[in-house]
Amino acid sequence: MSIKPHLVITAAFDRTRVEELRGHFTVHMVVPSIAGESLSDRGIDELLDIAEVIITELDRVDEATLAKTANLRAVVSCRANPVNVDVAACTSRSIPVLTTPARNAEVTADLAFTLLLMTVRQSSQAERWLRAGNWSADDVFAPYSLFRGIQLSGRTLGILGGGAVGRGVLKRARGFGMSVIVYDPFLPEDAFGDEARVAPLDEVLASSDIITLHVPLMDETVGLLGARELSLIRPDAYLINAARAALIDEEALVKAVTNHELAGVGLDVFWQEPVSSDHPLFSSDIVTATPHIAGASDDVIREHSRIAAEGIAEWREGRRPETLKNPEVWSA
Structure with a gap:
């Protein structure tokens, strides 16, 4: 034997x-x-x-x-x-x-899309408000006016990175009736057929209702979104990052959030982890956050x-x- x-x-x-x-x-x-x-x-x-x-x-x-x-x-x-x-x-x-x-591509895509929904519908803020005992008979319709959100169908999702996670998010977005444009310098314009179009970074940032990051962290992608790039995003648009924090310039994002230059931000990753509870982003009511749990499955x-x-x-x-x-x- x-x-x-x-x-x-x-x-x-x-x-x-x-x-x-x-x-x-x-x-x-x-x-x-x-x-x-x-x-x-x-x-x-x-x-x-x-x-x-x-x-x-x-x-x-x-x-x-x-x-x-x-x-x-x-x-x-x-x-x-x-x-x-x-x-x-x-x-x-x-x-x-x-x-x-x-x-972890599928579970990360799940979490990224969950974070996207939580951000555009303010679900975390609404839950905190509810648990704090703020809903009263004096104004039963208060949450209806406080936590306004947008529908996804008919809106444009900009995906930065057309790899496995980005493709997973694309699939989910199409299921919600969204149009999708993708930034990925390594892919041809027709890489996704009728499902999505590949476009330059500046166009994706300026044209999207929601932007989600799924590019790998490399020397070339550190600070991919700095002050200039963030300024291209419309003030009624949302930014989601469940990839790597260093893809976004921290100081530039804090400034954009503080000045309400974005409609909302969803983060699952931070520049230093564990992140301090007194991080300036946590003082903003337009930020939704989770503690780096995209791969927790x-x-x-x-x-x-x-x-x-x-x-x-x-x-x-x-x-x-x-x-x-x-x-x-x-x-x-």
Whole structure:
């Protein structure tokens, strides 16, 4: 009877996928840690020594870890961008690094659209007002005048970023009867057919009733929306960010909100997290906020488990995994 290769999982992982992997590997489950420390410091040296495949999410696979992995043949990072893995060090050892792209795209699109609805309908403000005991028989129609909102049907949504999350938001927006224009410098104008049109950033900002950000955070996108760009947005339009805070210049946004240059702002991300309760944006009644919960769903675990297991299956069968981060090791 052949000996199965050893696979070490330190990420939260779907049980069904674990059982599938047991058909081809001797699987070792390690309790997940949120510390983000090197696997070399987790007290699992015996497992590292025999591991041929490691699946991790927050634990780091660095030089110190690799020095303890004499038999390692593949690493899977349960993230779209494997920031917890020293990809260069793995590449120098001809170790393929697999990722789980778009693992949270659907739940993030859900939250972004939820935040959009909450912002344009002032639902958080209305709930706080209600819980504070402000609704009285003296003016039963007070909330009707205080919390006016807009309908989505017939309005234009501007999506910044046409990747997996942006496409998910597009699908939801079309279901609400919205017209959609997308800013994505890497896509042709007809990338979405009749569903949406790709347009320059300034046009999207100036033409949209609601703008939502879904571009990746890179050097080129830090401060994508500064004072100039924010000034292009109409004062009756709304801005939603469930992507990365640094995409918007913080000082410029605070100024725009303070001066009521926007109808409303919805944020799930902040420039420093946890954000301070005395942040100036929290003093504004046009800001709706959630504490970076876009990816907070067990469905993300199920999805990254599925993508990881499929990638490992491709690798095990000698096929180049679609999620391979360092393709140079495959041709080496």
